[in-house]
Amino acid sequence: MSDSSISQPPSPDLRPSTPGTPGNMSGLGYFSVPFERFVKDEISDWASGFTLMDTVETYFDSRLDLLQRRLSKHSDRLKLKAESKFNDVLKKDVFKIKSNGDLLTNNLEKEMQKFKLKMTQRMTSLSASWQSAKIVRTREKVTFFGGVMSLFITAVLLGMAPDWIHIFYTFLAILLLPLRIYIYKKRAWHYFLFDLCYYANILNFVWIWAMPDSPALFTACYCLSHGSLASAVITWRNSLVFHDFDKVTSLFIHIYPPLTFTVIRHYYPNPEERFPALAELPRLNPVRSLLLASIIYSIWQLLYWKVILINRRKKIESGQRITSFSWLLNDKRGVIGRMLSAIKPENREWSFMLGQLVYSIITELPAVFLLYDSKAWSAVYLMVLFSVCVWNGGGFYIEVFGRKFERQLEALRKELAEAYARSSSSAPTSPILAAQSDDGLSTVGNSPSLGPVPDKTVSQVELPMETVPDLIVVPAEEETKKDQ
Structure with missing residues (x-):
């Protein structure tokens, strides 16, 4: 031997x-x-x-x-x-x-x-x-079961009862978001909860259940959901990993809003009766739509800058708290991290905020000029997003999870x-x-x-x-x- x-x-x-x-x-x-x-x-x-x-x-x-x-x-x-x-x-x-x-x-x-x-x-x-060990814990089995069943129920509702999709969207949010808040608060990650994706999801629920007759709010929600939130599936590498609660929640936050608004726009039976705002929007005016979405985005950006980057600056600089900005800045392997590192420290914050605004507008262009008017292109867009997260999830199971098991x-x-x-x-x-x-x-x-x-x-x-x-x-x- x-x-x-x-x-x-x-x-x-x-x-x-x-x-x-x-x-x-x-x-x-x-x-x-x-x-x-x-x-x-x-x-x-x-x-x-x-x-x-x-x-x-x-x-x-x-x-x-x-x-x-x-x-x-x-x-x-x-x-x-x-x-x-x-x-x-x-x-x-x-x-x-x-x-x-x-x-x-x-x-x-x-x-x-x-x-x-x-x-x-x-x-x-x-x-x-x-x-x-983590790989055999009951919590992960329950998460796996819940993730698979959520995907199955979504597919069934999409084919048989599309008018229930926004209800299931709300139900999942009530179930997942409080757990996300609890877990992130416990791990001192709760500054991530002030990011745009949570802000946009809250606006979505406000429009669906409180202001369904507001064309301006619908336009902003539609653009943000198909723009910044949907593109985050690619930029933040969301993965369809059924046993991981954190990954399942992140994917839900980013992919369910564009799915819901696509269903309301193209698959909902007689949507004008439930959502009167659609009766006033047979088409989207590009300039007006991008302007409304930019105004909603700017409100969030100013609040984020004041509450997080100014009022909580000492905790962030001391390393007690972490934000998406500090995380991207320390990610030297990512494109955004390398670009931020090349900018002078005193100019990084406003450069990052300006870059986010430009990025948000660019990612909203397909929704304004193509997706709102085309049922087929909307379906293709969702399939691309879902394919990316499935591919990332497969890579996690085969590479990351396999190597983790080998290390154990x-x-x-x-x-x-x-x-x-x-x-x-x-x-x-x-x-x-x-x-x-x-x-x-x-x-x-x-x-x-x-x-x-x-x-x-x-x-x-x-x-x-x-x-x-x-x-x-x-x-x-x-x-x-x-x-x-």
């Missing part, structure tokens, strides 16, 4: 093995017995599709079972390695045992029993820690190695082995035999040598070389 076989787990053998055969322990590969039965039982294939959460749990249980099996094999090899080392040393007749044979045997057995007990306790602790496995492996080291250092002192002259070889010859003599070519890399420091004997000349 090589060093790589220690640091990295062996490739799984996917060939089925017969129970009771020696290959049964390793032949399971990445699949535990319950999961193999789930895969191979053709009769229950149609029913097993309804047990998605059980499958997810079984998937991770199999990983834990694999780790337990490897730990068991590792412990057995450790015991064999220790015994073979003792026998090998005794047969070479170059060391002296400073205790009688019975004491050596008793000490070795006691030491191994204590070591195995410590490793069992450590494995139990690691198993409990693994079960409470690596951390678990290191924790097991540390457990070996702690167990070895806390074990009682083993019999002392020291080199002696030829005059004392009779002591070795009269020592009791500890078992059959293993082959002298025992692999030196089957286990990390630091796992049994009290049981490993280093000849005097090699120890001298190591010190040098």
Whole structure:
């Protein structure tokens, strides 16, 4: 075996093995017995599709079972390695045992029993820690269920009852936004709640439920929803990651407003009865629409500048609070962060605000000149936004989430190695082995035999040598070389 076989787990053998055969322990590969039965039982294939959460749990249980099996094999090899080392040393007749044979045997057995007990306790602790990890928590299962069901219900309502879309939009906002406020306040991220996207969503609800007969407010809401909010799906890299509550909420805030207003404009049956403002807006006047949206945007920008950038400046500069402006400024890999870094510090704030206004106007142009008049282009626009977030979500699951799981496995492996080291250092002192002259070889010859003599070519890399420091004997000349 090589060093790589220690640091990295062996490739799984996917060939089925017969129970009771020696290959049964390793032949399971990445699949535990319950999961193999789930895969191979053709009769229950149609029913097993309804047990998605059980499958997810079984998937991770199999990983834990694999780790337990490897730990068991590792412990057995450790015991064999220790015994073979003792026998090998005794047969070479170059060391002296400073205790009688019975004491050596008793000490070795006691030491191994204590070591195995410590490793069992450590494995139990690691198993409990693994079960409470983020990837298997109930909260994320609930979030996954809620995200998928929200997407399904939205699709059903869009096809069968589009006049319910704005109601479902309001329901999701009542459910998600208070949780977002609580979580961000708890993490000291609540200055993000003053961003334009929350301001625009509040205006949307004001128009839908309080002022549906206001053409000016509808125009501003329509432009902002299809402009700054919709484009944020791309610029802020929103991802459709169903198990992540924060990502699901962010995607909802940015993609549901343009969806709702597209439905009201093009798919709502007789929208003038529920929303009288649409009767006065058969078409949008480009100049008037952009002007109204810019006025609404400017009101928010002035409030943001006064409340956050002026009144809370000390907290932001001290690092106690973070805003979208400070976050983008510190993001040296992003285009906006690099552009802000190139501007003089005293000019960065007004440059950022001016740039946001220009960006808002540019992103509203498609809504004014194309989307409001075209049902087909509105559908294409929503499909593009949804495709971007799905692509980002796929990248997260395949790359980010996969690497995160790999890092967690690596951390678990290191924790097991540390457990070996702690167990070895806390074990009682083993019999002392020291080199002696030829005059004392009779002591070795009269020592009791500890078992059959293993082959002298025992692999030196089957286990990390630091796992049994009290049981490993280093000849005097090699120890001298190591010190040098």
